[in-house]
Amino acid sequence: MASSLTKDAAAQGNPANGGKTFFGHPRGLATLFMTEMWERFSFYGMRALLVLYLISGGADAETGSQGGGLAMTAASASAIYAVYMALVYLLAMPGGWFGDRVWGPRKTVIVGASVVIAGHVVLAIPGPSFFVGLAMVACGSGLLKSNISTMVGHLYNGPQDPRRDGGFTVFYMSINLGSLVAPLLFGWVGQSINWHLGFGLAAVGMALGLTQFLFGTKHLDPKSSQVPTPLTVEERNGWLRKGLLWAGIAAVFYGIVAGTGHFTLNWALVPIGVIGIAIPFAVLFRIKRDKELSPSEQGKVSSYLWFFVAAAAFWMIFDQAGSTLSLFAEKNTAKTIFGLSFPSTWLQSVNPMWVLALAPVFATMWLALARRGKEPSTTVKFAMAMVAIGASYFFFIVPIMMSAGGDKVSPMWLITVYCMQTMGELCLSPVGLSVTTKLAPVKYASQMMGVWFLANTAGDSVVSLLGIAGADLSGVGVLVAEAALATLAGVAIYLNRKRINERMGDVR
Numbered sequence: 001m002a003s004s005l006t007k008d009a010a011a012q013g014n015p016a017n018g019g020k021t022f023f024g025h026p027r028g029l030a031t032l033f034m035t036e037m038w039e040r041f042s043f044y045g046m047r048a049l050l051v052l053y054l055i056s057g058g059a060d061a062e063t064g065s066q067g068g069g070l071a072m073t074a075a076s077a078s079a080i081y082a083v084y085m086a087l088v089y090l091l092a093m094p095g096g097w098f099g100d101r102v103w104g105p106r107k108t109v110i111v112g113a114s115v116v117i118a119g120h121v122v123l124a125i126p127g128p129s130f131f132v133g134l135a136m137v138a139c140g141s142g143l144l145k146s147n148i149s150t151m152v153g154h155l156y157n158g159p160q161d162p163r164r165d166g167g168f169t170v171f172y173m174s175i176n177l178g179s180l181v182a183p184l185l186f187g188w189v190g191q192s193i194n195w196h197l198g199f200g201l202a203a204v205g206m207a208l209g210l211t212q213f214l215f216g217t218k219h220l221d222p223k224s225s226q227v228p229t230p231l232t233v234e235e236r237n238g239w240l241r242k243g244l245l246w247a248g249i250a251a252v253f254y255g256i257v258a259g260t261g262h263f264t265l266n267w268a269l270v271p272i273g274v275i276g277i278a279i280p281f282a283v284l285f286r287i288k289r290d291k292e293l294s295p296s297e298q299g300k301v302s303s304y305l306w307f308f309v310a311a312a313a314f315w316m317i318f319d320q321a322g323s324t325l326s327l328f329a330e331k332n333t334a335k336t337i338f339g340l341s342f343p344s345t346w347l348q349s350v351n352p353m354w355v356l357a358l359a360p361v362f363a364t365m366w367l368a369l370a371r372r373g374k375e376p377s378t379t380v381k382f383a384m385a386m387v388a389i390g391a392s393y394f395f396f397i398v399p400i401m402m403s404a405g406g407d408k409v410s411p412m413w414l415i416t417v418y419c420m421q422t423m424g425e426l427c428l429s430p431v432g433l434s435v436t437t438k439l440a441p442v443k444y445a446s447q448m449m450g451v452w453f454l455a456n457t458a459g460d461s462v463v464s465l466l467g468i469a470g471a472d473l474s475g476v477g478v479l480v481a482e483a484a485l486a487t488l489a490g491v492a493i494y495l496n497r498k499r500i501n502e503r504m505g506d507v508r
């Protein structure tokens with residue numbers, strides 16, 4: 001990472017914009033950096049408030065905390081949160097499709113950002129439209145997330161460009177810069193003053209991101225404005241027909257459910273949870289069974305299945321930062337450090353803080369090991385990530401038990417849990433993105449970014465269904481089961497590393 005920030009800028013200037021660079025990278029990276037920073041600012045800021053807002057005013061809310069929320073139980077709030085997260089990542093796939101076939105990545109980001117702003121404006125208005133706003137934010141994020149990553153790739157001359165990996169590292173910093181600042185500000189505005197003011201702040205953040213994207217758009221690669229494989233008129237009509245048919249079926253079905261007075265939130269949550277598990281499997285199954293793939297591509301897809309299932313178990317635990325860990329921060333953690341008190345939301349900044357602190361350490365460590373020919377392979381890094389995330393939940397059981405009698409534990413417990421999780425994240429997330437693109441069969445190259453995000457969808461959907469089924473997500477039993485599952489996945493990958501590596505061919 002360090003090297004990518006200190007490279008000789010003049011030598012690497014992009015001729016298209018007069019040689020101006022951003023930390024030695026094409027100037028367009030600055031535009032994408034700022035857009036993603038603001039988008040993550042609004043995403044993680046709202047996410048930090050979500051579960052606390054849903055329980056606020058109800059029996060599960062912390063005594064003395066701000067009222068005015070939806071008074072739900074912690075179990076329902078966690079299930080809604082997990083469904084929301086699953087949906088965000090599920091919609092990254094159609095988001096990629098829109099970029100590929102309908103609007104091109106640049107326009108899709110503009111549409112996505114506008115929908116996110118509108119969604120947050122709806123959330124900022126108190127009233128029953130809350131879930132409409134939430135669905136809009138999920139749709140907008142889905143449109144934006146995969147396309148913005150694609151555009152980072154466009155700035156470089158193909159996969160062989162030596163600056164490419166560094167560019168993605170700088171981009172990962174933007175994600176975490178936005179995620180670091182957001183909970184601090186949202187905790188203060190949303191959690192301490194007014195929830196809806198907090199949601200409004202998310203709209204302002206995304207609006208700033210969109211504005212600077214529109215101003216900086218001239219620095220992007222022209223490829224970002226093109227539609228790589230436009231839909232034909234017949235295809236478009238076919239999709240419209242299918243879309244209208246399914247929308248019609250859903251409208252009639254839910255019309256009957258609502259009309260007969262049976263509608264509860266579970267009628268919306270359960271189908272999304274089930275779809276969130278079914279779609280990732282269906283997509284991978286379709287790719288795996290594709291007869292047009294060469295034997296070497298088939299082998300690569302088989303090895304990818306290992307990484308995908310492991311990643312799903314990883315995100316299943318990791319994404320509970322905004323629910324299980326957030327609830328623990330609110331209800332069981334002392335919200336003072338060095339005598340100063342802070343809103344529980346602030347602890348949501350700890351993961352991005354660790355990312356920013358540890359990413360250079362990991363980059364240096366991999367480089368040092370690589371120089372001695374000892375850098376762990378992708379397979380071993382995945383195994384390490386799974387053991388780290390499993391260990392974080394085994395460790396989390398200690399403060400859970402300590403606080404069972406009503407005592408508040410030191411925030412250092414959660415800070416340590418996040419440290420372990422971040423170490424896992426740094427072994428899995430950047431490596432996973434890169435291996436996804438390298439193992440992708442040519443035919444599916446443009447869809448694979450969306451496929452990678454489906455691992456989040458699958459993991460979050462499992463949590464949502466567990467929550468809906470009444471499992472106590474903060475209970476020792478569930479935590480042990482999740483920790484054991486992740487650790488076992490890590491051990492299984494490690495034991496099978498030779499077989500997996502063989503199927504990966506020349507990819508490491």
Ligand code: GLN
Pocket residue numbers: 040175315429453456
């Ligand atoms: N912090 C990363 C991001 O927001 C996490 C990615 C993920 O959950 N897949 O992009």
